[in-house]
Amino acid sequence: MVTTAVGPETRRETARREWVVAYVLLGIVFGAVLTKAEVISWFRIQEMFRFQSFYMYGVIASALAVAATSLALIRRFGVRTLAGEEITVAPKVFGTGRRYWIGGTVFGLGWALTGACPGPLVALIGSGATVYVVSFLAAVAGTWLYGVLRPYLPH
Amino acid sequence: MPAFLTHPWPWYVGGPLIGLMVPALLLLGNKSFGVSSNLRHLCAAYLPTKSAFFRYDWKTAGGWNLAFLVGTLLGGVVGGRVLAVGTVAISERTRNALTALGLHDLSGLVPREALSWAALATPRGIVMIVVGGFLVGFGTAYAGGCTSGHAIAGLADLQKASLVAVLGFFAGGLIGTFVVLPLLF
Numbered sequence: 001m002v003t004t005a006v007g008p009e010t011r012r013e014t015a016r017r018e019w020v021v022a023y024v025l026l027g028i029v030f031g032a033v034l035t036k037a038e039v040i041s042w043f044r045i046q047e048m049f050r051f052q053s054f055y056m057y058g059v060i061a062s063a064l065a066v067a068a069t070s071l072a073l074i075r076r077f078g079v080r081t082l083a084g085e086e087i088t089v090a091p092k093v094f095g096t097g098r099r100y101w102i103g104g105t106v107f108g109l110g111w112a113l114t115g116a117c118p119g120p121l122v123a124l125i126g127s128g129a130t131v132y133v134v135s136f137l138a139a140v141a142g143t144w145l146y147g148v149l150r151p152y153l154p155h
Numbered sequence: 156m157p158a159f160l161t162h163p164w165p166w167y168v169g170g171p172l173i174g175l176m177v178p179a180l181l182l183l184g185n186k187s188f189g190v191s192s193n194l195r196h197l198c199a200a201y202l203p204t205k206s207a208f209f210r211y212d213w214k215t216a217g218g219w220n221l222a223f224l225v226g227t228l229l230g231g232v233v234g235g236r237v238l239a240v241g242t243v244a245i246s247e248r249t250r251n252a253l254t255a256l257g258l259h260d261l262s263g264l265v266p267r268e269a270l271s272w273a274a275l276a277t278p279r280g281i282v283m284i285v286v287g288g289f290l291v292g293f294g295t296a297y298a299g300g301c302t303s304g305h306a307i308a309g310l311a312d313l314q315k316a317s318l319v320a321v322l323g324f325f326a327g328g329l330i331g332t333f334v335v336l337p338l339l340f
Contacts, residue, residue, distance in 0.1 A: 020222045022183055027226015028233060031175055035234025035264075037169020037244050042265040047249040048330040049325075058166035059173065059322035060306060066174025067188075067311035074178060081185050089187060092299065092309060100298050100316050104323020107294025107301060112326065112331025113287030115265060117302040118295060119190040119227055121288070126228045127235020128263050131272050135288030140202075142292025143194035147208035153297065 008121025031123040040123045049112055099155040110142075160238050177308050186219055188306030191295035193217065193224045235264070257340035269339075279339045298323065 038044050048056035054085055064129055073079070074087055081087060089139075110116055112136050121139060124132040146153075180186040196217030199209040242262045250261060258266050267274070274280030295301040298320045301307060306324065309317025 002250040009325040010168070019184060019219065023219045023222035024185070024226040024229070026176065026179055027228075027229040029226075030173070031227035031230020031232075032234040033164070033169050033172045033230070035231050036164040036225070036238060037166065037173075038163055038264065039173070040231070040264060041170060041243045042270060043243045043245045043261065044336075045328075046253060046332065047245045050249055050252055050253070052248040053164050059170040060302075061169055062170030063174035064308050064310055066171045067177035067307050068313075070175070070178035071181075071186035071311055072180060079182070080239065081182055083184070083326055085185050087181050087185055089181070089312055091312075093315045094316045094319075096318065097319050099236040100319040101323040101326075103294050103297025103299070104305075105294070105330070106273040106290050106323075107298055108324040108329075109331045109335065110287045110290030110292075110294055110327070111302075112328045113283045113335065114291060115270070116289065117190070118194065118290070119301075121291070122224055122228045123231035123234070124171060124265070125297070126231020126233075127264060129235075129270065131270060131284060132288075133176020134275065134294070135179040135215050135284050135291070137264075138285045138288030139292030139295075140194050141287040142294070143191075143296040144198045144202050144204065144209075144291075144292075146293045147198060147206045149205060150206065150208050 002131075027112040030119065031126060034123045035127050039126065040116060040120035046109065083142055095155060102154065110139075156238070163244070173306065174311075176303070177189060180223075186221060188308040189300055189305070190224065190227070191292075191301040193220050193258070194292050195296060196221055198257075215229060256336065282339055283337075 028053055034040050037059060039056070044056055047053045068121065071089070079087060105119075114121070114132075116132065116135065118139065121136045177188045180188050196210070197203060197215045199211060199213035199217075202209070204210075241266060245261075251263060253266075258268055260267055269279060269283050271280075275284055289302075298305065300317070300320060302324070305314075305320040306318040310321065
């Protein structure tokens with residue numbers, strides 16, 4: 001029965017597996033860049049928060065410029081996904097804005113202490129700073145507590 | 156190995172490559188760049204919870220992102236072990252400030268005295284490693300994004316929410332750097 005035509009279910013499974021590989025590969029590029037450009041370094045983050053070097057501002061500004069230009073081009077030319085879907089970016093609901101400045105400040109505090117935002121947390125583990133496994137698990141716990149307290153917090 | 160692989164990459168190489176993640180994910184499958192959502196997906200997948208925040212189909216919503224996260228971990232292995240980075244060339248002023256703070260060893264990507272398994276046995280290490288990580292998870296979930304989702308993808312899309320969030324990131328970072336860290340050393 002091996003030679004019979006592949007059913008739609010199997011084909012979908014294969015397609016999904018190929019996509020997973022693509023996302024893993026893209027993640028590898030991301031993690032390697034974060035590491036090689038020292039974005040995962042606590043020292044670089046300190047330099048940034050102390051305003052003592054242009055380095056991290058250069059990283060963020062150039063990333064932002066490339067992302068903004070790409071988005072503008074995608075919109076201007078109506079570029080579609082590889083599967084032919086229309087590309088849409090959901091706007092973020094502002095509301096009272098409280099969740100953004102309160103949540104942002106809480107995260108910023110954690111960023112200064114660990115020297116890492118979520119992407120660098122995992123890249124650091126890979127790079128050999130394995131103690132960041134503890135920080136990562138603590139971050140999962142923090143997200144979990146937020147989910148539990150969410151109904152009682154200002155948003 | 157070619158020198159560019161073993162040397163650190165300057166900001167004008169790293170930054171644009173990070174920015175390219177935004178169009179790459181959109182082209183691959185109409186996905187929005189944002190790492191912190193994975194913390195939520197992991198809660199939804201593995202932790203017992205009654206809260207509505209975690210009751211959704213995490214495989215469909217976040218399967219791709221968790222794959223990206225696994226890649227980021229492997230990328231750290233490639234960048235940090237295969238193409239090892241030595242001492243980070245931070246500015247002289249930062250060196251002096253950190254030495255004045257009480258750090259003696261400024262080698263490696265992170266200070267061993269404060270962020271290592273040995274340091275985890277000290278109150279300072281617990282605050283920096285455990286409390287710090289906890290605040291990263293709580294704050295990004297609260298703000299609905301981190302540096303990737305707000306500072307890069309959100310600002311690139313001119314989202315007001317992201318601008319407010321990024322101002323918050325810096326407010327918190329300055330409090331952490333100039334108020335909390337001096338208390339810990």
